[in-house]
Amino acid sequence: MPEDSTRTFLILTLLRVSIFSLAGLITFKLLMKHLDPTNKRKANAAKTATELLDRLGLKVGKELSEYELMIASHLVDPSSIPVTWSSIGGLGSVIQEIQETVILPIKRRELFSNSQLTQPPKGVLLHGPPGCGKTMIAKATAREAGCNFINLDLSILTDKWYGESQKLAAAVFSLAEKIQPCIIFIDEIDSFLRSRNVQDHEATAMMKAQFMTLWDGINTDSNTTVIVMGATNRPHDLDKAILRRMPATFHIPLPTLSQRVDILKLVMSGEPLADNVDLYRIASQTDSFSGADLKELCRNASLYRVRDYVAATQS
Known part of the structure; x- marks a missing residue:
């Protein structure tokens, strides 16, 4: 009898401890959720992303993390992009080169499957004076190639909480791989990936390094159709390591x-x-x-x- 009483007491004690621990964990999570200043932004981004993914017919919503959903809220339906090649005047030679080097390898992969050298470039840089059509070319490229288009807002990658920026940077590429073919467009890319120096903030330097590492990751898989496309009017400010990752470079000059x-x-x-x-x-x-x-x-x-x-x- 004493042994049974002891066993019952131990079981009840363990049960009480488990219940209190579970209640404490739930309370802690609810408290952290309430105190997280980005919680509302994440919820709104998740709602927007889910609607966009459903509209695009992409069945990956349940597979996405909260960080991927935040990036997915910046998705653009390629068929809804109101820019075509006919909307761009005076850049016929540049358009033809983009069609041949970027779009054709994406749309006709069967023609290039037996060669590593003719795969679509993993990085495209459009540079030239302001107002010459760089952003329009990026949008038209996504539309004509039928690629999903992430119009990356750089402000979303900057988070005051330690480690959050790195998670968001990783989510950019993991999402792009899940919804490929995909173009990640970064306007004014020089403001984000400019030449590194000792004065860079630690968090900024880490995010740049991780972004480039993840970018190299998509380069190693020839079957991945993810293209990072950047636009800038200050190409000389870009880090040399970034320029190496953008082999397809197109100068968009002032019109003749x-x-x-x-x-x-x-x-x-x-x-x-x-x-x-x-x-x-x-x-x-x-x-x-x-x-x-x-x-x-x-x-x-x-x-x-x-x-x-x-x-x-x-x-």
């Missing part, structure tokens, strides 16, 4: 005279245009204008037309 004529024709297509408007003359007087500058010029001219009409009707 004939290219400015093409851009003006594209911008003014569908717009009411007087018979005496000479686009060639406008193009010849806008040397050093970018494509964005030309579009803004046309927008201002259109606004002046409306303003003059309103002023005439009110007088």
Whole structure:
């Protein structure tokens, strides 16, 4: 009898300890969840990501971690991208080269399966002056190649909690591999992956190093179709290790005279245009204008037309 009583007492004691431990663990998790300032952001990102994944028909929602869901909230449906090659004026030679070196190996993999040298590049750099169409080219490339498109917001990778930035950087590549073919687009890439120096913050240096290590990881698997595409107007600020990982480099210069004529024709297509408007003359007087500058010029001219009409009707 004493032995039975002792055994019962021990079992009840262990049961009480287990219940209290479980209750304490649940309370601790709830408390940490309540105190986590990023919890609401993570919940909103997870909701957005789930909706995007369902819309894209990607059945990976349950397989994704909370960090991958945060990155997935920046996914763009390639079919919904409103930019095509016909939307870009004056860059025919660059577009043709991108079609041949980037898009063709993705869309026709069977033609290149027996060679390691003809696989699509794992890194593409678009560089040139602002307003010359670098971002438009990246979007059109994703649309034409039929790739899932992660428009990576660099602010999402910076987290004040130690280790969180590294987890988010890892999630970028793990998500891209799960939803491949995929293009990871980083606009103003020089602000993130500029040349390293001793003045870099420890967390920033670690994140850069991990990003490059993970990038090398996708290079080792020839069957992985994940491309990191960056755009910058300061290519010389980029780390040399980053430039090595971006073998496909395309310079997007300021448009020439004939290219400015093409851009003006594209911008003014569908717009009411007087018979005496000479686009060639406008193009010849806008040397050093970018494509964005030309579009803004046309927008201002259109606004002046409306303003003059309103002023005439009110007088």
